[in-house]
Amino acid sequence: MKHTKWILALLAIIFIGISSFKKPDFITSKYYIVISKTNNTLTLYDKDDWIYEYPCTFGSDDLGDKMMEGDRKTPEGIYKIIYKKPHAKWNKMLMLDYPNETDKAKFSKRKTEGKIPAKARIGGGIAIHGTWKNDDRAVDELQNWTEGCVSMFNADLNELYNIIEPGTQVIIKR
Template sequence: MKSQSTLLVICSAVMLALSGFSFFHRNKTATVSKKPVRVSSNYRIVIDKSHYELKLYDEEGWVSTYPVVFGTSEMTDKMMEGDRRTPEGHFKIIAKKLHPEWGHFLLLDYPTQTDLEKFNTRKSQGVIPANAKPGGGIGIHATRRNEDRFVDYYYNWTLGCISTKREYAKELYDLLPVGTEVTILH
């Protein structure tokens, strides 16, 4: 029985390694820090990629901090469609929808005019391929069902979006109106 358990652990480790699935845990615990939520129509979000945090503010200041994960552990700005990077800059929530896989989804207005200018400059300088596209569909959303642990282990799994636990995504979805400003920092 012991050899079967050992074999199962080894096989699981090999499968995870082959799939590029690497968990890493930071020294901090993925928890939500909150003040009592105030009723406000003037919220704004600041996402800090280097600290894996989404901070919610209102006109009086800080309200809550939520743990988040991204597309890739390469914490640079999104360059083109398919690179799995999370864009940096200033955005707005332009739509709210329920996604069949990712639950509560807050769609951002990526690419903005600024993003398109950066994209075209990179393309003209040969930094990205001539046939590249800027991409789109970036948002803040939940993990897939039964995958909240990805947030606990800071596992970046999205295609460039910002993901948090299902309960936190629902809370943000219920709280934030379309038009909410979102800043994403390196």
């Protein structure tokens, strides 16, 4: 009887471990992206597994969640790519739907709690983009240089840009 409980517990742990790598239920497009600020990675997944993992950099060296406009922090949450376009300065842009309703609720709560100034603004314009033309040094050296966006090598961004479409889900986590 004792062994049966341990075996069932072990099977439950294995099942939870395996199921945690499955595509989240809210993902509706063919692909989705998970960005890890701690690991400086952007990983592209399909319905079965990861496809590519790319290095990336962010805004502030403080890897906390974006609090307000101007803090240079990269937001954390679940987003989607709303459009993509070439960009003269940063190669290409994959624009995210920041701020979404969840971000607005967090922002309001932080204001109410006095964690940010009453006159603070939430900001916007968060994207996944490249670096200056012919200058991937910022990503090579993992320099957090953006105003809160995610920056990638231009060659990696070009590859990603050709694969994904607007509507692709993006999860940004610490």
